Amino acid sequence: MSQAISASWSTAQGRRTSLNLSPERLSNYDLILSCQEGFKPDRIAFSELLSRYQSHVDRILYHLAPDWQDRADLAQEVWIRVYRNIKRLKEPVKFRGWLSRIATNLFYDELRKRKRVSHPISLDAPRRVDDGEIEWDIVSDYPSPDDNLATREFYDRLKVAIADLPEAFRTTIVLREIEGMAYEEIAQMTGVSLGTVKSRIARARTKLQSVLQQYID
Structure with missing residues (x-):
């Protein structure tokens, strides 16, 4: 029992130590944990998280909406949603997939708002x-x-x-x-x-x- 308690204490101590590092030195996992602490996500840690995954969001939106001129605005809205909801992410290791879903869902939300009316396009038609x-x-x-x-x-x-x-x-x-x-x-x-x-x-x-x-x- 004492060994289990000691191991648990060492793990917790190690996590506290890692979270005391500057954000750019944290792993993605610990960076997300740092963003989940406190009443609001730490702005410095969140900025580092954004810088690491911004290209991922941009790539998703580019492929989904290559002809949209306001993709930068959509990307900004993605990160607003991430900031507001990151504490709800129960498994930090799944952050990338969670982020992808936020970006994809935002795209569909915007698509519905625009209420595009277009005829089906055949791949065989000119x-x-x-x-x-x-x-x-x-x-x-x-x-x-x-x-x-x-x-x-x-x-x-x-x-x-x-x-x-x-x-x-x-x-x-x-x-x-x-x-x-x-x-x-x-x-x-x-x-x-x-x-x-x-x-x-x-x-x-x-x-x-x-x-x-x-x-x-």
């Missing part, structure tokens, strides 16, 4: 542009498959290809491939059937593969 119509299969300006393509070029092209997908397909493929959500979660979040989710993901993958075929080859 895409309308200012000076006419073009096919979805756009010839890439990147070097041919025979050239040595840098990894960054491939991912830059992938971002463009994802952004060019119709909104419903883009959102679904981002939630699945980038956020790693289960099909059932995506269906619940987007309000469509499981079969529709699977169909959209399959068609989005096919489209991305066709656009990126020269890189795959």
Whole structure:
């Protein structure tokens, strides 16, 4: 019993010691614990948390809403929600996933507010542009498959290809491939059937593969 008490005391003492470190020297786990202490999150610790995960939030919002000009405002609102609710996070190790859900839910909240009315877009139909119509299969300006393509070029092209997908397909493929959500979660979040989710993901993958075929080859 005395050994158990001693071990428990040592663990608690070690945690107190780690939390006394400057925020930039804390692990992500301890940084979140520091934000959860007190009546309000510690502003210095929270600023450090924001700096570590800001790019993650920006990446999610970019993929979900590449054509929105106010993504910076959305990102700011994400962190306001995190600040207000971080004490409710029971498992700090799951912070990244929790943060991803806040960003995704905010996107859908904003989408509902805007009440966008748009007709379904077929991946097989021509895409309308200012000076006419073009096919979805756009010839890439990147070097041919025979050239040595840098990894960054491939991912830059992938971002463009994802952004060019119709909104419903883009959102679904981002939630699945980038956020790693289960099909059932995506269906619940987007309000469509499981079969529709699977169909959209399959068609989005096919489209991305066709656009990126020269890189795959």
